[in-house]
Amino acid sequence: MAGRGGAQRPNGATQGKICQFKLVLLGESAVGKSSLVLRFVKGQFHEYQESTIGAAFLTQTVCLDDTTVKFEIWDTAGQERYHSLAPMYYRGAQAAIVVYDITSQDTFGRAKTWVKELQRQASPNIVIALAGNKADLANKRMVEYEEAQAYAEENSLLFMETSAKTAMNVNDIFLAIAKKLPKSDAGNANQQRQQGVRLNNEQTQPSESGCCK
């Protein structure tokens, strides 16, 4: 239940406007993407979270002042091979969380690659957050906080170290993203709904290689 503490949920009386945002999680496999989502959406943590194949989808709503922000979260497969699927999910996304594991330098390197790809190919206004997950394993740390923070500042990313296991900073990072997202033009839920369909149409466009593209 700790996971739900920070996120205010709609209490039924929603006077303010409702915004719907598409958010995608990217990062090397086994860094804890699915665990972060599960912690945020259901307040749960599974020690042996199954690997994600293709992608998974979940939604969660947070309240921010007078605005209700609904996140449509695409949790992607981490394995490099599934890379070619990723554009299908980050295309049209307003926010992305790029996750790495603080106990592995390799995953941090991979996170940087994802940030580059997003900056190049995702929508130009995308809000990117960098999450250094598994902060509970600080004694095994291989990526220094300062190093990641410096990188985040350089690239103007939101940055937090998180722990899906202890729920540390999990809701906070989603809230921080919600705050940074523009609420004025993205408020139309119907417009958002089209995203799903458009994603479908773009399927037919030829692409170089890889799974399902």
Add this chain to the structure above:
Amino acid sequence: MNMLGRAEFGVSTFYAASHPNDKCGPNGLPLTPNSIKVLGRFQYLTTIEHPWLCRYIDIAKSKHERMLVVTEYYKTTLQSQLESGKYSRYHSHCLSVIDGLSYLHSKGITHHNLSTDNILLQTDTDIKLAEYGMYYMTDWGADVNFPIGLPQYMAPEIVCSGPVEIDDETEDSLQPEIGPKVDTWSLGIILLELILKRQLWRDISLPEVLQKLLNLINSEMSPLDFLANEEGFSDQLKTLSKDLLDLLRFCLTLAPSRRPTAEELKKHTIFREERQRMTPHKNGFTMCTMKLRCKDLELPSYDDEIYDPDHLSQRGMAEVYYLWQLAGGELEAVLKKAGMVKTQPPVNLLPCCGIPDGDMFGQERDKAELLDRTVVILPQEQLRNRLKDIEERAYYPLLEDEYADNSQLPTSPSSCDLTMTASLPLVIREKDVEYQFHRIILYERLLRAYPYKRPNIWKEARVDIPPLNRAHVWAALLEVEGDIENIYSSIDKETPIPTDRQIEVDIPRCHQYHELLSSPTAHAKFKRLLKAWVVSNPQYVYWQGLDSLCAPFLALNFNHEGHSFCSSLLPIACLSRFIPKYLNKFFLKDNSPIIQEYLAVFAHLIAFHDPELSNHLDGIGFIPDLYAIPWFLTMYAHVFPMHKILHLWDTLLLGNSSFPLCIGVAILYQLRDRLLSFGFNECILLFSDMPEIDIEKCVQDSIKIFCSTPKSATYRQHACKPRKQKNDDRPNVSYYSRDYNEQPQNDLSMEPIAIEELKAEKCPRISAEDMIELGEFLGAPLSRSPTKKRANSKPMIIIVDVRSADEFRKGMVQGSINIPFMTAFSPEGELCPCPAVTTLNSRRSQVIVVVGNRGRNASNFANELVRLNYSRVCVLHRGIDILKTTGLLTVAPADI
């Protein structure tokens, strides 16, 4: 197969050491419970099969890390014989013990626990070693809080080396330098006791025994002389033969380096005569082996004098134990009855005081954590009562007779009951002891005759597969054969490869709720299995999901591994047959054309069977790409829990490569109402966490779907190519096992279609030959398509010709109706009423085959029909042109 014979089943129990609550491994995950580790290591023991060794049969985990171990057991021990004072056979028994030990050592197992009370007497002449697996399964004692082995029989180096230590990083024990030679020492002491007909160091306390051992180590004398001195049997020693004395001294050598191994002892001159009389032991049934089956064949002699009316004793131990459980046997209940489950109220185990630092004092050690070596015999009355009405001949069914009559179940007084049972739900059948008894015996015989009895196995598997035989039946269904042992032992499973990292992070997340699969032993096997597959399939790569795909084979062959020593190879052998059959090219580095085609055909199949659902899902953009990739890439192993996968695959393995598509449609069927009422988000949320699916219903639905789908409708160019027909004895009995792709191709067959075209079309195409067959244009059905014939001989298809009326008149297929595409639809998109449309509407249960010219009219027309919720719509591939060579086109009678 190791027959039950006169053996009893014995259950014993012990506690695995529990970890402190807050301790975590280096990866932040909780440490694997010791009970799970023991459970994993135990599985190897079930493969140990030797005439002088009791079999390990089963292990179960109970509350609070309590383990229950089931073994073969006999009531008489060497010690009880010794006490009765009428013992004299030490000579031959000694060689048997040595032979058993040497076999154990060759398997990497050190007994470490040998004493006169765990050498059991099967008969007066034959001994059986028991409890030899304790040291092995507990990771050399690391997983338990008690010492293993009696101090009286302990080799000096054990006392010197202290307890085992565990490496916290790897969770493995740092195995101390204690080798199998400790058993030689214990043997020496035992032999001495047998000769003296009394126990040494009998009624003295534990510290005294240890003190004496230390004295022995420090003594100048040889151990034997020291003991003789201490215990006062020097005179008796003098009466022994030189050979025997030599053997004793040899065993009781202080320095392990100079002490002989069991193998060396076997060659001692004292055993020269016995050695010659010993027959080499044979291992049991092996499913795939290059050895001649008839090599050691011994026909049983049906001598009236040795005729044994106890037929159950002729069955395998694992099998009888399985039936014992089905007949209501419960280990815990047996132990409770024997007063072995002693529980203390937790309050008694609380420490007396604790200080703020967290240190605890005055905590009494729970005596229950120590090893209780009592073995409780499992009563077999209940099982025997349940089986007492079964006729003798049911134990030895004749397979040939079953060809003649149609009933598949052997006759017995209760055969009508059995036939009734066969129609009950699967879960009930699997719990019915009598039904399982018949099925197991039948399968056991069929499997022995594999591959010759393969058609029968196929036939029986369509009814059901008994869980006990599943591993081998699956292998048979997958047509595993040949020298798998040699092939797979030659694969390098150790050298690091780039995929290792991915494999290592995926394995600890794969089906970890499964007790066996979460054990370190399973993780190690899993890794070897995946590596072996990756290395032996250089054309493919490791995609996440391959782990899930392997899990069922691994879990299945873990259990009951004891049936055959090669079954540790069955997982990889099965996998290597499964992937080409069902997931051909799915694991290519660039698998997108394959998956795209698969998903497009899946979409067609949904539209073919359920246009309403298809229209709805298409409308909200909920395309199979978003949810069905994990379904197909893992053949549902990623989306269902293990027990459901097993039942699903029981049928999946009988189907061809297109069958899994039908399972997908059947899953959508079950969720149909919800999906129809849901929008995009709700739909995808539904599949992010797979809802409860009734597998038995799903399986039945998929068979129905399969049987009502023309074969060419699921044609995929990337599906497996026809196998070379190397011999013709392959069975052709299964009505839904043949693959369209395995049939010879001709001009009327299906051809590869570009992916863009596939995606643009909503309906499947069918081949001309399928149409000809379904329409019965050639008279006698060729039974090429699985679609079953109805009793009334109405044609199964209605052909809708969408060319212009003019073209139609010049040449048409007999019985077809003409709805020209150009005038078919009103501006509102409805079909304009006309006599042909009325005919079409009156025959909506039939497969609608849309036939057109070369252009896109036919497929556009078909798309419109789907939009209007017409089901079973398909398009004739290559249109009317393809029929020109067949002579089926006729000129319409004028003026209709």
